[in-house]
Amino acid sequence: MKYFFLGLLCLGMFTIPSFSYAKEIDTDNDGLSDREEKDIYVTDENNPDTDGDGYLDGAEVWNGFSPHTGGNKKANEEDFDNDGLNNSLEFKFGLNIHNKDTDGDGYEDKVEVLFGYSPASSQTERILERKIVVDRTSQRLYFVVNNIRVLNFPVSTGNPGSETPGGQFSIQNKIEEKSYIGPGYNLPGVKWNMMFQPMYYLHAAYWHNDFGKRTHSHGCINLRLEDAEVLYKLVEEGFPVEVIGETPKKYSISA
Numbered sequence: 031m032k033y034f035f036l037g038l039l040c041l042g043m044f045t046i047p048s049f050s051y052a053k054e055i056d057t058d059n060d061g062l063s064d065r066e067e068k069d070i071y072v073t074d075e076n077n078p079d080t081d082g083d084g085y086l087d088g089a090e091v092w093n094g095f096s097p098h099t100g101g102n103k104k105a106n107e108e109d110f111d112n113d114g115l116n117n118s119l120e121f122k123f124g125l126n127i128h129n130k131d132t133d134g135d136g137y138e139d140k141v142e143v144l145f146g147y148s149p150a151s152s153q154t155e156r157i158l159e160r161k162i163v164v165d166r167t168s169q170r171l172y173f174v175v176n177n178i179r180v181l182n183f184p185v186s187t188g189n190p191g192s193e194t195p196g197g198q199f200s201i202q203n204k205i206e207e208k209s210y211i212g213p214g215y216n217l218p219g220v221k222w223n224m225m226f227q228p229m230y231y232l233h234a235a236y237w238h239n240d241f242g243k244r245t246h247s248h249g250c251i252n253l254r255l256e257d258a259e260v261l262y263k264l265v266e267e268g269f270p271v272e273v274i275g276e277t278p279k280k281y282s283i284s285a
Contacts, residue, residue: 061088070121072110072128073097091121114140115180122178124150143175144264160269162232162261164251166194167275169242169283171232171253173264183257184242186235188249193277195249199226201269204262212248222258226271234258244282 054063060078067075073087074080080087083100090096096103096117098110106118113130115123125132125139132139135152142149146156163172163179166187173181188194205223209216217237224232235241235252246252253261 058087060086062091069126070124071097072126094118111139113138115143119143119178119180123176143180144173146175160264162265162269162271164194164271164273165275166196166245166273166277167283169244169278171251171257171261173261181260183253183261186238186241186244186246186252187273188247188277189245189281190277190279192248194247194251194273195227195230196273196275199271199273201226201265201267201271202228203267204265206262210250215248221255222253222262224262224265232258232261232271243284245278246281 056063057075058078064075067073081100087097096105106116108117110127111130117127120127130138133152139149146158146160160175171183171185172179203225209218221234232251234255
């Protein structure tokens with residue numbers, strides 16, 4: 031796939047978008063400014079093909095491939111600074127892929143991104159827009175920051191006939207542990223409960239392991255324990271939640 035897209039580039043069927051700010055220098059004419067090569071992509075500003083695989087650094091960045099490693103490697107498969115943000119995400123946020131704390135304020139880049147602070151600036155105001163997006167069709171939950179999917183968790187939403195409601199919501203209440211009791215079920219000690227509409231929660235589920243595979247609830251959104259805990263610590267009352275897609279008609283998304 032890499033060579034298909036980059037082959038189109040060589041044939042002139044599309045061009046490298048300009049990554050450079052006005053009047054910035056691009057010494058090697060690879061589509062990335064010298065500043066970007068030094069501060070963001072950590073590529074060689076004097077070599078248009080840092081990894082020597084035959085493709086310009088700018089073309090590889092634009093098409094999601096690594097400009098550092100040949101062999102069809104994607105940027106989202108690398109995390110050079112081991113901060114929990116893969117290189118592709120660091121590129122999108124304009125971060126240095128060899129520095130866990132790009133702005134040098136004492137907080138790692140991933141922490142700042144997840145909590146809505148700029149990891150490229152030491153300013154103390156929360157400026158990044160965050161929301162949870164649940165896709166009923168794919169049974170996935172995305173933690174989205176500035177329209178970029180940073181976290182991707184498998185979930186189980188409501189079954190056909192007891193669907194998770196779709197639309198725009200917000201976290202109304204958080205309860206660390208509660209019980210769910212109703213016709214045919216009694217589930218004590220459920221952890222990390224986040225109510226986004228009366229009677230509907232995002233919460234951990236210990237009674238199944240079908241996350242990302244099929245629906246499995248009376249309308250709540252089931253998560254793995256570790257994923258639910260992450261979300262619980264990131265959100266507060268008023269945090270936006272969007273539910274999209276369609277509930278699978280036969281429970282399983284592969285049916």
